[in-house]
Amino acid sequence: MGVIIWIKWGQIGLSAISTGGFLGVLISNKQILLCAGGLCSTALLALTSYLKDYGFAGFPISDGRLMDFLIYGDKKMLLNQPLKLKNIILRNRIVMPPMATGKSIDGVPGDVLIDYYKVRAKATALIILEHEYVSPDGMASIGQLSMADDGVIDSYKNLTAAVCSQQAVILAQINHAGAAARYTGLPTIAPSPIVLYDKQPVPHEMTKKDIAVVIKSFTDAALRAKKAGFDGVEIHSAHGYLLNQFYSPLTNKRTDEYCGTALEGRTRIHTEIIHEVRKATGEDFIIALRFGACDYMEGGSKVDEVAAASGIFEEAGIDLLDISGGHCGYTVDTKTQPGWFSELSAEAKKAVKVPVILTGGITSGEEAEKLLKENVADLIGVGRAVMQNASWAQEALAALK
Numbered sequence: 001m002g003v004i005i006w007i008k009w010g011q012i013g014l015s016a017i018s019t020g021g022f023l024g025v026l027i028s029n030k031q032i033l034l035c036a037g038g039l040c041s042t043a044l045l046a047l048t049s050y051l052k053d054y055g056f057a058g059f060p061i062s063d064g065r066l067m068d069f070l071i072y073g074d075k076k077m078l079l080n081q082p083l084k085l086k087n088i089i090l091r092n093r094i095v096m097p098p099m100a101t102g103k104s105i106d107g108v109p110g111d112v113l114i115d116y117y118k119v120r121a122k123a124t125a126l127i128i129l130e131h132e133y134v135s136p137d138g139m140a141s142i143g144q145l146s147m148a149d150d151g152v153i154d155s156y157k158n159l160t161a162a163v164c165s166q167q168a169v170i171l172a173q174i175n176h177a178g179a180a181a182r183y184t185g186l187p188t189i190a191p192s193p194i195v196l197y198d199k200q201p202v203p204h205e206m207t208k209k210d211i212a213v214v215i216k217s218f219t220d221a222a223l224r225a226k227k228a229g230f231d232g233v234e235i236h237s238a239h240g241y242l243l244n245q246f247y248s249p250l251t252n253k254r255t256d257e258y259c260g261t262a263l264e265g266r267t268r269i270h271t272e273i274i275h276e277v278r279k280a281t282g283e284d285f286i287i288a289l290r291f292g293a294c295d296y297m298e299g300g301s302k303v304d305e306v307a308a309a310s311g312i313f314e315e316a317g318i319d320l321l322d323i324s325g326g327h328c329g330y331t332v333d334t335k336t337q338p339g340w341f342s343e344l345s346a347e348a349k350k351a352v353k354v355p356v357i358l359t360g361g362i363t364s365g366e367e368a369e370k371l372l373k374e375n376v377a378d379l380i381g382v383g384r385a386v387m388q389n390a391s392w393a394q395e396a397l398a399a400l401k
């Protein structure tokens, strides 16, 4: 058992540390904050939430974050707090989520797109690049970026360098559209022969061989992203694209080991991709998953499956979980409040230790801050507001000070 006392301008704190965990108190700007972390994090989490009712601002901190807490002890504003993501420190909690611009030039970024991301990287912690197709039959839209062959690797190097020069972290979002591939002129594949959009041909039900080919396409794309200077990849399993089609019982009617009636079956292709990407790219490369966690449709994926599925993805080796939802889009008609998928991210956070991103309908720093204070996410994705205003992050942080 050890004790640490620390004094910083405007703050005084005390931590008791033992092998099982630590418990600390920080008095800062007339607020009393209680921090706890360690091996019995469930008990400490319960304690901090209990004390919250008595006027404490309680928050659990997992192992390894104590030093961050000592250094960045002033928790008055959460949005500007750094976060450790694997071996990287994100400078704040703001994420630019992937948003397709349709501005690729023959599948790769040109100067206009590079400038677009560079200027948005100035105060954002993490940029997740708009989705890139992993193979030609997986292209979702005209003007989409490609990560489908080795020829593209060099064309991304200026983009990753530009974002890096702004001290932001960048992930490539790798995707296969499956039954949602409408513009390729190639036969479409899907877990089951179910048409997603009117007037589309029935997709071909994937054989085991097709599944193996898709896993390899994701793995090769991830390796290309690594060679191009990305800090990691985000595997796209949301918004009705191929991996989401496997997760959703509405589009997965299989009866084999990828079957649509069991969570293990619905998440099997994800875990296989995560394993292969990890093997190919090594331990330091960040692997995120964009998880379309609930269809909000009769017979679709459900809120009460989110924790178990998130646990499966974490167990498979992801470093970051990016929550979204909806059946074939990123919105749900009945959900309009800022952070509209917060019930999903809160479920995910109960189950995993890796950071969780929440995106959807957040347009101001106050809204982002509120969601962080409610502890429903570790990072906040702000999409269209950042698309429209390149200085959104600077302005939001300044307004909260």
Ligand SMILES: Cc1cc2nc3c(=O)[nH]c(=O)nc-3n(C[C@H](O)[C@H](O)[C@H](O)COP(=O)(O)O)c2cc1C
Binding pocket: 097, 098, 099, 100, 101, 130, 131, 173, 236, 238, 239, 290, 324, 330, 359, 360, 361, 362, 381, 382, 383, 384, 385
């Ligand atoms: C024009 C546009 C393109 C998008 N493209 C992608 C994409 O490539 N990959 C993805 O996962 N989500 C995509 N999204 C969804 C966004 O990442 C985000 O979830 C959505 O815009 C909701 O967040 P917001 O309300 O902050 O904009 C796109 C959204 C828009 C508006």
